[in-house]
Amino acid sequence: MTRTLDIGGRIELLPMDAHFCDISIGLYRQENAQGAVFRVHTYSQREGARVRIDSVKRAMRVLGGMEETPEGLLRFPCGAAHLLAVKRLFLEACKQGMDGEVSARPLTILDKKSGLHISATVGSDGVYQITADREESGAERRVRLVAGGLAKLGELEKVKGAEDRVRFNCGAAHDALVGVLLVRAPNVRSVLRELEQAANRGVLAAPSTQN
Template sequence: MGQIVDIGRRIELVPMDSYFHDIAIALYQQHTTIGPSFLVHTYSRIEDVSQRIQFVVDAMQTLGGMELTESRLLRFPCGTDHQRACKRVFLEACKSDPMQLVESRPDTIFDKKANCDMTVLSYGNGRYQVTANGDESGKERRVSAITGGLIKLGDMITVDEKNSDQVAFPCGCSHDALVGLLLVRAPNVRAVAREQQMTASRGVLSSPSQQE
């Protein structure tokens, strides 16, 4: 009789990996002695699948500023789960072209609606400010929209009512790489939600015994 291993609770799924034989890859969360940790896992036994999983793990470290534990699990250095943000890091890592160098995202994007650059400034202790250059009208509204996007995508919080352009991580630690990743998606959170719904409806992750 085979031994049942608890790999944690599944929190995100890529049902068809377009870069590797359309396999299903999932992200699991575990509660360990050092805090919340994450496992990238697939039930596929295709040759070289371990290399594909390792690529995703490495990409998550680069894109989200995550680190590996002694047990080869992923975690944030602050020890907090940041679950919603971690799910986004996982999805973006799976989208990364394995033939291209994976690099952390910049802290500036060009916002088409405001027709100007939007930059996130880090003030330390997990606190960030969204700024817009130029004199284009409506940029304050776009700053507010992007700030709201960061809050939704990263479970960040508003600093105070007087500083509506500032957000922070509840853990009080800086996550610059993670913010750069979230900034790309923050201008259009609705599109992100639609994408996640479509992905979730495409399939499920099944163990080999369930696939027979």
């Protein structure tokens, strides 16, 4: 009897890794007693593929504030899945090379369209307040757009009655993760389109067609 490793359901796929021999890399989700856990996996038998998987996992820990379990799986300290955010984090981590230094993203971005610096600051209640560095006409609108972008990209909840405040449904702070999402938040539309394309690829590429 052959035993297959139960790796969980695939939630995201990088079809061709530009940093390592065009292998495909998948992100799989499982549940354990502590909550949602994620496995970065490739079916590639190439020498060095293991090292590449480790480098993607390391990037997800640094860029997303994830922890590694003794079994080599990744999880958020809060135990929640944060599904949309973890998919985004995975794709960002795959963009990192194998030997480059990876560091957490800042919580302030330059909004190219307005020239404003827009920041996310977390309070003790896990609520992220979005602010701009200048009070000028249009600044409020850009702040609202960035808060709305974060909400969409990371499935954050909007705080009732405050369009510049968002929080994760677990109530915890996830600074590193917010840093990854914040960069993309002003361009939320194009990012969502990219995610949809990735999802379509995930449906089309069966495991047997992967190298």
